[in-house]
Amino acid sequence: xxxxxxxxxxxxxxxxxxxxxxxxxxxxxxxxxxxxxxxxxxxxxxxxxxxxxxxxxxxxxxxxxxxxxxxxxxxxxxxxxxxxxxxxxxxxxxxxxxxxxxxxxxxxxxxxxxxxxxxxxxxxxxxxxxxxx
Amino acid sequence: xxxxxxxxxxxxxxxxxxxxxxxxxxxxxxxxxxxxxxxxxxxxxxxxxxxxxxxxxxxxxxxxxxxxxxxxxxxxxxxxxxxxxxxxxxxxxxxxxxxxxxxxxxxxxxxxxxxxxxxxxxxxxxxxxxxxx
Amino acid sequence: xxxxxxxxxxxxxxxxxxxxxxxxxxxxxxxxxxxxxxxxxxxxxxxxxxxxxxxxxxxxxxxxxxxxxxxxxxxxxxxxxxxxxxxxxxxxxxxxxxxxxxxxxxxxxxxxxxxxxxxxxxxxxxxxxxxxx
Amino acid sequence: xxxxxxxxxxxxxxxxxxxxxxxxxxxxxxxxxxxxxxxxxxxxxxxxxxxxxxxxxxxxxxxxxxxxxxxxxxxxxxxxxxxxxxxxxxxxxxxxxxxxxxxxxxxxxxxxxxxxxxxxxxxxxxxxxxxxx
Amino acid sequence: xxxxxxxxxxxxxxxxxxxxxxxxxxxxxxxxxxxxxxxxxxxxxxxxxxxxxxxxxxxxxxxxxxxxxxxxxxxxxxxxxxxxxxxxxxxxxxxxxxxxxxxxxxxxxxxxxxxxxxxxxxxxxxxxxxxxx
Amino acid sequence: xxxxxxxxxxxxxxxxxxxxxxxxxxxxxxxxxxxxxxxxxxxxxxxxxxxxxxxxxxxxxxxxxxxxxxxxxxxxxxxxxxxxxxxxxxxxxxxxxxxxxxxxxxxxxxxxxxxxxxxxxxxxxxxxxxxxx
Numbered sequence: 001x002x003x004x005x006x007x008x009x010x011x012x013x014x015x016x017x018x019x020x021x022x023x024x025x026x027x028x029x030x031x032x033x034x035x036x037x038x039x040x041x042x043x044x045x046x047x048x049x050x051x052x053x054x055x056x057x058x059x060x061x062x063x064x065x066x067x068x069x070x071x072x073x074x075x076x077x078x079x080x081x082x083x084x085x086x087x088x089x090x091x092x093x094x095x096x097x098x099x100x101x102x103x104x105x106x107x108x109x110x111x112x113x114x115x116x117x118x119x120x121x122x123x124x125x126x127x128x129x130x131x132x133x
Numbered sequence: 134x135x136x137x138x139x140x141x142x143x144x145x146x147x148x149x150x151x152x153x154x155x156x157x158x159x160x161x162x163x164x165x166x167x168x169x170x171x172x173x174x175x176x177x178x179x180x181x182x183x184x185x186x187x188x189x190x191x192x193x194x195x196x197x198x199x200x201x202x203x204x205x206x207x208x209x210x211x212x213x214x215x216x217x218x219x220x221x222x223x224x225x226x227x228x229x230x231x232x233x234x235x236x237x238x239x240x241x242x243x244x245x246x247x248x249x250x251x252x253x254x255x256x257x258x259x260x261x262x263x264x265x266x
Numbered sequence: 267x268x269x270x271x272x273x274x275x276x277x278x279x280x281x282x283x284x285x286x287x288x289x290x291x292x293x294x295x296x297x298x299x300x301x302x303x304x305x306x307x308x309x310x311x312x313x314x315x316x317x318x319x320x321x322x323x324x325x326x327x328x329x330x331x332x333x334x335x336x337x338x339x340x341x342x343x344x345x346x347x348x349x350x351x352x353x354x355x356x357x358x359x360x361x362x363x364x365x366x367x368x369x370x371x372x373x374x375x376x377x378x379x380x381x382x383x384x385x386x387x388x389x390x391x392x393x394x395x396x397x398x399x
Numbered sequence: 400x401x402x403x404x405x406x407x408x409x410x411x412x413x414x415x416x417x418x419x420x421x422x423x424x425x426x427x428x429x430x431x432x433x434x435x436x437x438x439x440x441x442x443x444x445x446x447x448x449x450x451x452x453x454x455x456x457x458x459x460x461x462x463x464x465x466x467x468x469x470x471x472x473x474x475x476x477x478x479x480x481x482x483x484x485x486x487x488x489x490x491x492x493x494x495x496x497x498x499x500x501x502x503x504x505x506x507x508x509x510x511x512x513x514x515x516x517x518x519x520x521x522x523x524x525x526x527x528x529x530x531x532x
Numbered sequence: 533x534x535x536x537x538x539x540x541x542x543x544x545x546x547x548x549x550x551x552x553x554x555x556x557x558x559x560x561x562x563x564x565x566x567x568x569x570x571x572x573x574x575x576x577x578x579x580x581x582x583x584x585x586x587x588x589x590x591x592x593x594x595x596x597x598x599x600x601x602x603x604x605x606x607x608x609x610x611x612x613x614x615x616x617x618x619x620x621x622x623x624x625x626x627x628x629x630x631x632x633x634x635x636x637x638x639x640x641x642x643x644x645x646x647x648x649x650x651x652x653x654x655x656x657x658x659x660x661x662x663x664x665x
Numbered sequence: 666x667x668x669x670x671x672x673x674x675x676x677x678x679x680x681x682x683x684x685x686x687x688x689x690x691x692x693x694x695x696x697x698x699x700x701x702x703x704x705x706x707x708x709x710x711x712x713x714x715x716x717x718x719x720x721x722x723x724x725x726x727x728x729x730x731x732x733x734x735x736x737x738x739x740x741x742x743x744x745x746x747x748x749x750x751x752x753x754x755x756x757x758x759x760x761x762x763x764x765x766x767x768x769x770x771x772x773x774x775x776x777x778x779x780x781x782x783x784x785x786x787x788x789x790x791x792x793x794x795x796x797x798x
Contacts, residue, residue: 002255002797003620061232074244076386077210079478079611085262088402099194109379110189111207116378120342122135129218132667135531136354209652212345212744221668242645249644253608265401268521268664269753322509327498340510343476345744351528365460376455377473388401395484398534475785478611487535508778515777519741534787588775593764606776609742617794631726642721643739654667661750
């Protein structure tokens with residue numbers, strides 16, 4: 001089920017295939033997942049999203065594994081099953097251990113629970129938390 | 134605005150005050166934020182949530198600062214302003230630098246963007262991502 | 267802060283004021299809350315929403331208090347602070363006790379937690395749960 | 400599709416199997432659904448989630464059927480298909496009639512609609528709804 | 533997987549079949565999708581939802597294609613895969629071009645990204661945006 | 666309340682002020698809203714977000730007003746009050762009439778309602794909607 005069909009290498013335009021190649025090189029694998037193959041209908045956007053993602057997820061002040069775990073957390077809260085699966089796989093590829101995965105799940109579940117409690121209680125922000133004062 | 138009023142130390146029951154004291158000791162500050170003061174209407178639940186949170190957020194396979202950043206990410210995606218503010222403050226308290234905060238924001242924004250694209254495209258999960266096969 | 271201004275009785279059209287009066291009669295109070303006063307810019311829609319809400323929330327196979335608690339639960343998960351406050355007040359007006367409120371909060375928090383765990387784990391539905399088979 | 404594989408009885412550790420048995424006894428059925436089988440990778444967390452859920456969903460100030468319906472409502476708003484299916488099945492198991500299910504759906508749909516209207520209108524909370532004043 | 537089974541024409545009551553016929557006439561096709569077939573368990577609600585939808589989506593101050601694109605946007609943010617697919621198909625049926633679809637996706641992705649940034653930053657609304665002042 | 670403080674013109678770096686000036690020129694107003702002033706702590710990201718937004722929202726296959734209305738729809742479903750207010754103001758600035766605003770609200774509310782119904786019913790996608798087959 002899709003609103004736009006993923007494109008095979010043969011169906012993709014040369015510009016899109018160049019991005020597929022960049023993905024393969026960056027990841028050291030021949031596998032290009034369906035998200036990129038679907039964006040390939042619009043090669044300039046495919047390139048823009050890939051470049052933005054590469055820059056955001058690169059090593060910096062945060063470790064790439066931490067970034068993948070944050071990505072899994074956001075994807076879970078947004079209910080994006082595809083993203084949960086692809087970024088959990090990426091986190092494992094970057095060394096996430098079973099114990100780290102288990103703790104990540106616990107934090108995600110805890111946050112979801114207290115987010116709901118806070119919203120249902122209507123707790124007003126403590127002024128101590130305001131960085132703008 | 135609240136659906137239940139935060140309780141001052143004087144209004145809280147001895148059982149609730151004991152949890153306030155545990156929070157003060159654990160955090161090394163006299164400040165007890167409104168979330169806990171609101172849960173104090175139901176002291177056993179106050180204790181249960183505090184103990185569950187303490188266990189989940191303790192150092193383990195993941196660093197406490199990483200856990201706070203994951204908490205901020207989930208709270209953002211769930212739209213809980215109070216939680217975003219309290220856990221961003223907690224992350225700063227655990228040493229999050231401005232550069233780390235900036236990268237955290239970029240990952241959260243990137244994830245939200247691709248979550249939406251994937252959902253709007255209806256991308257079907259690649260079998261390569263399935264840990265159950 | 268609003269994208270459309272709530273209307274006072276004097277500013278509302280006769281058609282909108284008639285709905286205000288229906289709200290007052292149904293609730294046995296002179297108070298008309300800001301949601302209805304904002305919808306009053308579009309009197310036919312004001313009437314349609316009020317009539318749909320009245321029909322949905324009327325006693326039927328489910329008790330009106332149960333319906334208000336379900337409303338609070340949905341509003342919490344959707345992050346609508348106004349709705350959480352107005353329907354918690356309505357539930358109290360229909361007899362929700364403090365103990366019932368506390369249990370409602372626990373169920374909402376528990377559901378949010380397991381919703382997140384299930385999504386992060388990508389648990390595939392058991393065929394036993396399928397009403398369509 | 401899963402990020403972690405559900406475990407069969409034979410694959411689960413003795414500690415996890417003990418929780419499976421507790422689930423079977425509490426529910427009076429041999430069936431243990433995939434959520435628990437997936438949590439079984441981390442037996443202490445499996446036990447903790449099961450015990451927390453059992454306590455929260457037990458009869459108290461609210462009827463267990465009401466709690467299941469609230470669970471369905473939250474799960475719907477959070478977009479957790481697995482949870483919607485498992486808790487709708489649980490609600491039917493606790494006696495939810497077709498008419499009650501139909502009314503539950505109507506309240507959930509109505510709440511979602513007015514949640515969106517309130518957010519799009521930016522309606523400011525009426526002070527009358529503030530339990531903290 | 534469903535919590536309620538879609539009904540075939542033969543299984544539907546005469547009142548539900550009359551709505552199926554109205555849908556067929558309005559759309560100029562024999563195809564009636566599963567959403568309506570599932571609502572058919574409750575014929576008065578089936579009729580009410582169909583009539584409300586028809587009125588809302590009819591040509592007015594906004595073009596029906598614009599309305600379908602707004603519907604896709606909301607459905608994406610709410611994570612309703614069924615709705616994303618059915619309303620993307622409807623938008624294509626009303627003339628949405630590939631270029632329009634691509635721009636719609638870009639706006640949805642951009643909005644999701646800045647929504648997350650604003651929430652994570654806790655940006656306070658500028659008074660200039662307040663229609664109620 | 667904010668996790669990062671908006672910067673005044675005097676506090677912003679020359680690189681950030683250059684983006685403020687670009688915003689002023691593009692919009693034909695001296696007013697720079699708090700979102701941009703908060704992003705100004707990280708001038709390269711400020712520039713990147715502004716340039717991405719400008720490109721996405723520019724006239725193309727879709728009219729800029731349609732894009733603003735889609736933005737309001739996504740922001741509503743994501744519960745971003747700031748974004749709802751800023752993009753409703755932008756839509757009004759691009760000519761959205763009261764009647765168009767009213768219809769936009771109706772579509773958003775209708776979509777939220779049927780999204781919830783579809784999710785609660787677990788309606789399986791009709792193969793007719795699959796663009797990938």
